[in-house]
Amino acid sequence: MLKLGIIEDDLELKELLEMYLGMQNEYECTISVDSVEKFLKIVTNENKPDIILSDIGLPGMSGIEGLKILKEKFPDTEVVMLSVHDDSQIVFDALCNGASGYLLKNTPIEKIKESIDIVQRGGSPMSPNIARRVIDFFNPRKKLDSPLSPREKEIVEGLVDGLSYKMIADKLSISLDTVRQHIRNIYRKLNVNSKAEVIAKSYRGEI
Amino acid sequence: MLKLGIIEDDLELKELLEMYLGMQNEYECTISVDSVEKFLKIVTNENKPDIILSDIGLPGMSGIEGLKILKEKFPDTEVVMLSVHDDSQIVFDALCNGASGYLLKNTPIEKIKESIDIVQRGGSPMSPNIARRVIDFFNPRKKLDSPLSPREKEIVEGLVDGLSYKMIADKLSISLDTVRQHIRNIYRKLNVNSKAEVIAKSYRGEI
DNA sequence: TCGGACATAGCATCTTTATGCTATTGTGAG
DNA sequence: CTCACAATAGCATAAAGATGCTATGTCCGA
Numbered sequence: 462m463l464k465l466g467i468i469e470d471d472l473e474l475k476e477l478l479e480m481y482l483g484m485q486n487e488y489e490c491t492i493s494v495d496s497v498e499k500f501l502k503i504v505t506n507e508n509k510p511d512i513i514l515s516d517i518g519l520p521g522m523s524g525i526e527g528l529k530i531l532k533e534k535f536p537d538t539e540v541v542m543l544s545v546h547d548d549s550q551i552v553f554d555a556l557c558n559g560a561s562g563y564l565l566k567n568t569p570i571e572k573i574k575e576s577i578d579i580v581q582r583g584g585s586p587m588s589p590n591i592a593r594r595v596i597d598f599f600n601p602r603k604k605l606d607s608p609l610s611p612r613e614k615e616i617v618e619g620l621v622d623g624l625s626y627k628m629i630a631d632k633l634s635i636s637l638d639t640v641r642q643h644i645r646n647i648y649r650k651l652n653v654n655s656k657a658e659v660i661a662k663s664y665r666g667e668i
Numbered sequence: 669m670l671k672l673g674i675i676e677d678d679l680e681l682k683e684l685l686e687m688y689l690g691m692q693n694e695y696e697c698t699i700s701v702d703s704v705e706k707f708l709k710i711v712t713n714e715n716k717p718d719i720i721l722s723d724i725g726l727p728g729m730s731g732i733e734g735l736k737i738l739k740e741k742f743p744d745t746e747v748v749m750l751s752v753h754d755d756s757q758i759v760f761d762a763l764c765n766g767a768s769g770y771l772l773k774n775t776p777i778e779k780i781k782e783s784i785d786i787v788q789r790g791g792s793p794m795s796p797n798i799a800r801r802v803i804d805f806f807n808p809r810k811k812l813d814s815p816l817s818p819r820e821k822e823i824v825e826g827l828v829d830g831l832s833y834k835m836i837a838d839k840l841s842i843s844l845d846t847v848r849q850h851i852r853n854i855y856r857k858l859n860v861n862s863k864a865e866v867i868a869k870s871y872r873g874e875i
Numbered sequence: 876t877c878g879g880a881c882a883t884a885g886c887a888t889c890t891t892t893a894t895g896c897t898a899t900t901g902t903g904a905g
Numbered sequence: 906c907t908c909a910c911a912a913t914a915g916c917a918t919a920a921a922g923a924t925g926c927t928a929t930g931t932c933c934g935a
Contacts, residue, residue, distance in 0.1 A: 553806065556802075556803055556806035556807060557806045557807060558807075559807050560803070560807075561800075561803065562799070562803075579796040582796070583797070583800065584795070584796025584797045584799065584800050585796055585797075585799035585800040585802070585803045586796060586799070587794060587796075587799040587803075588791070589786040589789070589791025589792055589793055589794075590790070590791050590792075592769070592791065592792035592793070592794040592799065593768075593790065593791050593792040595763075595792070595802055596763055596767070596768065596769075596792045596794075599760065599763040599764050600763060600764060600765070600766050600767075610880080610881060610882085611881095612881075612882065613881090613882095620864065621864075621868065622868075623860075623862055623864040623865040623868055624864075625862075625920090625921065625922085626921070626922070627921080635882085635883070635884085636883075636884055636885080637884095638883085638884050638885055638886085639882070639883050639884055639885095641884095641922085641923080641924085642882085642883075642884075642885095643881095643882080643883095644922085644923080645923080645924070645925095646881090648923080648924090653830075654923070654924090655830055655832070655891090655922085655923080656863070656864055656922075656923090657827060657828075657830040657831075657863055657864070657867055658830040660864055660867045660868065660871075661828065661829075661830055661867060661871075664867075664868070664871035817910085817911060817912085818911095819911070819912065820911090820912095832890090832891065832892090833891070833892070834890095834891085842912085842913070842914085843913075843914055843915080844914095845913085845914050845915055845916085846912070846913050846914055846915095848892085848893080848894085848914095849912080849913075849914075849915095850911095850912080850913095851892085851893080852893080852894070852895095853911090853912095855893080855894090861893070861894090862892085862893080862921090863891095863892075863893090
């Protein structure tokens with residue numbers, strides 16, 4: 462039987478979750494509280510949940526702070542955040558501190574149940590709006606002011622892929638000396654003087 | 669009426685999508701092809717889709733290459749990847765190049781339809797397994813099993829910061845030859861043979 | 876039509892990196 | 906007490922990279 466924990470200060474929602482999830486016969490709600498502090502007070506080796514649903518805006522310690530502590534004390538417990546916030550900073554704080562999923566509070570209860578199954582299967586539930594935040598993080602629209610020409614960007618791609626000058630020359634069907642020339646220009650434009658710095662800049666999204 | 673595009677070389681799946689999605693009266697499948705090349709050949713201002721579902725493993729140009737071109741030519745078109753790959757590198761390639769969502773091919777057809785609605789509402793559909801990859805990216809994993817010794821990690825830090833062997837040697841107050849020796853060991857352990865690859869691995873969180 | 880950016884290419888030179896060896900010392904597991 | 910391994914260091918050599926010059930051709934905007 463899968464043990465669930467709920468940390469939620471909206472009493473109505475908390476009881477709804479308790480009731481609906483407790484009703485399923487695959488689960489058992491071993492802990493249901495309205496603050497991280499209370500959770501820590503009553504958790505034991507017996508009732509330690511496998512999966513916790515935790516709010517973020519909580520009285521006392523925030524859900525993010527709680528997340529850090531929970532993941533420290535119980536690294537194997539999966540914590541899914543359940544929050545009204547779709548603010549990027551909060552989302553990334555949660556993800557960087559070990560959340561296994563992030564749901565908005567407007568998620569229908571059936572989807573919340575589904576999310577628990579997803580976590581159990583090793584996936585991560587994520588509300589579409591949250592996923593959008595994450596995707597926006599990876600795809601910064603700010604490539605408009607890159608000082609590099611298209612050809613130069615291709616050269617950089619090669620560097621980032623770990624190719625040697627020779628390999629880049631072959632791949633682009635140009636001479637080794639031309640690759641050198643491009644790289645000279647790239648270094649000048651980016652104000653660097655080694656391959657390593659170009660790769661670093663590229664991975665930081667600074668190109 | 670929302671215009672949909674499909675790029676998928678699995679004929680069975682392609683037809684299923686065409687049929688199921690075309691059946692909905694909110695949509696219209698204006699383009700359905702089995703390669704990016706064909707898409708580009710027949711796309712016009714009239715039939716240009718609002719949302720494209722694209723496979724990644726395609727004959728000719730890959731879906732990732734296609735994605736780059738599509739987002740370049742039609743920046744306002746949302747592209748959702750539909751792929752069997754849950755490999756991190758491929759997922760991040762897609763996200764970094766402008767994909768608006770990423771679904772695994774085992775996604776039920778009803779969920780795929782739902783995904784289109786999600787995109788329309790400004791969200792991003794993402795299969796739970798893909799979301800897990802993304803979350804793992806943010807969450808500094810329990811890499812207790814990193815094969816590198818603490819000293820070796822310091823050397824890697826230096827490389828990632830763009831330092832030369834000489835600079836690393838000075839910084840750590842050891843000889844140039846010792847730096848060389850460490851780097852030899854690092855390369856062996858990580859199974860690479862250039863500074864560039866180490867930096868790349870490090871930025872990908874693989875160290 | 877002139878200057879500038881881009882892409883191409885060559886030559887020369889010097890530095891850095893990659894990799895082949897060997898060798899000493901300290902430390903912790905068995 | 907060995908044995909393994911981390912950390913240190915040296916020597917040697919070949920390959921790759923960084924950078925100094927020059928030069929041709931295209932294309933675009935002033």
